[in-house]
Amino acid sequence: MLLIFFTLLGAVAQSQKSVTVAVDNKVTFTYKNDKAQKVELMGDFSATETGLFKKSKKRQMEKQSCGTWTYTFSSLPSDLYMYAFKVDYTDSLQLDPSNSFTLRNVDTYYSAFVLTGGVGDFFITQQVAHGTVQKVWYPSTVNGMKQRRLSVYLPPQYQSEASRRFPVLYLLHGSGGDESAWLECGCLAQIMDNLIAQRRCEPMIVVMPNGNAELDATPGESPYIQAKPSANNMTSMLGKIEEAFPREVIPFIDQHYRTIAQKQQRAIAGLSMGGLQTIFIAANNPSLFDYVGLFSAQTTNLMGGFAGGALNKVAGVMNKINNFFGANTKSDFDHVALYKDINEKLTAQFATSPRLYYIAVGKQDFVKKLNDNFREKLDELHLPYVYNETDGTHSWSNWRKYLIDFAPRLFK
């Protein structure tokens, strides 16, 4: 009786869905607004569109009777989609009022929708054994703060096998992200639960620190109230996060969790800015990681300071600030010892024979050229790596897929 009752209510709720899926993944988005003159659907619906959401293609929705607007894709690939509506007479995006699943990317909230039947099946909670997610504060001195927050994923086996110890993947977010980014946009817990249930990857602990030097925790959890996350958090690129990582994060995790505290059982990976941090953390600490992953890494300052493409802004802001203090921009970065002598450090790191150095990037990503340059450097130095070149751009759609490709290669 109760099960039928539940199903009946489910059917009632279903009729109000704002995203409907027909055969061949024909997907229709619906938004009710009888006052609007124009409504556009915003979202990253194509692999070749920019991952910078606010610049994404606007799709004009069609007004139907009863003040309902619709947009139909004849076919969409299975994925997690983040979308919003842009209504005339408002500058900001409108969340889907019929959808309670919302995700924040940097400073903006979007409605989220998983289209199953493919890779999207990894992004939903399946009827498998689930891991545990923790939000933990640890002592830190970065930027004069006393504590920083990190997220931890513990595999289902951590609970069911009370004395077993586990390998650890340290997974870093990008500029503007925080300790929630991989769990939210990255679907980390769902992906790991599903990979482990399918025996495609080893049960492992995943640690997601906050690598944003300006904000110690996600909005609402940081003492810095009203501080807004920004994709140009320049202080995160001054080497402080990388410097603190082996002193603050790893010992804390090894002390408080049942880890296997060995190079062979420790991996590090990061996306975009987190990829940059990954390169330097691993190269400066050659005895720590046997597995390294770069997902659309910001390799910019390996290529001769911060002059390159996307990080021009950093140099610009640093210039302003340094003018204020009468200092010189370039020297600020050059004086970070951690960033120096990268060729020698990479050579020393590879001399310890790491089991995997993994580089993934999309053909349309704005860091593609920088990654080409970085791979050229590795080739010149005769340092071996695995390269995964995909379609698509600087987007969570790619980073989730890189995780699915990367995690099964670890600790085997």
Add this chain to the structure above:
Amino acid sequence: MLLIFFTLLGAVAQSQKSVTVAVDNKVTFTYKNDKAQKVELMGDFSATETGLFKKSKKRQMEKQSCGTWTYTFSSLPSDLYMYAFKVDYTDSLQLDPSNSFTLRNVDTYYSAFVLTGGVGDFFITQQVAHGTVQKVWYPSTVNGMKQRRLSVYLPPQYQSEASRRFPVLYLLHGSGGDESAWLECGCLAQIMDNLIAQRRCEPMIVVMPNGNAELDATPGESPYIQAKPSANNMTSMLGKIEEAFPREVIPFIDQHYRTIAQKQQRAIAGLSMGGLQTIFIAANNPSLFDYVGLFSAQTTNLMGGFAGGALNKVAGVMNKINNFFGANTKSDFDHVALYKDINEKLTAQFATSPRLYYIAVGKQDFVKKLNDNFREKLDELHLPYVYNETDGTHSWSNWRKYLIDFAPRLFK
């Protein structure tokens, strides 16, 4: 240098704040939109306004030059405020695009802002020792599901004193809430961190199960994708949650955490529907809890079935469903053994001399009369309780304050 750098950036960010506070808590909300003809500020800014957000008072914002709209309160009490903007030509609410702190209440997202300098100081992350928050799945059979999700708060001492055991507060949410509700709108971790740091309450574990029988987890974490939380989740009031609680939740927690598994070290409290569940869980299991808290409890079905005010809807929907099955509504509830013989059960419960039976409700709350009736029942039965009657209505503003009043009374 880095600290100054950080401060400078902070100052830059500050100039873009959409909520500014002047002397005497004069608060101005700002929203930029040069296309709108009319903008209203929505939010629960007064204790006597309804806690049902969508029915809250609309405040007409004033258009300033440069397309900026403002609304100024001459003085607001310190609190956490949830707000949004209503712009002409849109039916739905608009989040504050300059504010990254967002909270979901039932199915709707609002921008959030903490006004410090009073009770609001409990709602922000202070520079004190922080506890850990966990999201955990546990085996459950409610409504034919196999697992349900709960949240756990571990006090700072759980990490720093590795062999110490702790008392447990089980804290239940209201209709439409889930395992995230107390952590998000309820600021549970911040309040507990601050109370414990001030030595105003004992270090304790707080367990927040998902008491929504229709949804096993918060949106994005449930296998039921596109299911929308509802404040009328009727199946949560059929006794199943209360029945499963002592069999599924408590043993799981006692098995996996360093609890003190004794009545003297176990408390239960709940708001609204969670208050209803609290009454019946405690009354049906007199040996389990020495501390019971009811925050704006939905005591309706203690007063002769589900006929009373707010739950008429439940009876209505049940009628429809039962007509479908040819059954009778009232008998469905009456047949729930757990709800029967409440007078006898309460008397048996109080015969075990619980240390605290706490009832809190606001003068303007729609459940005030029902709570009066429930207290009359307790008086008639000569069962002692502590009563905290406050200003205000059925709102998170009150529930946070009740927690601050209740938690220090536990385990002393």
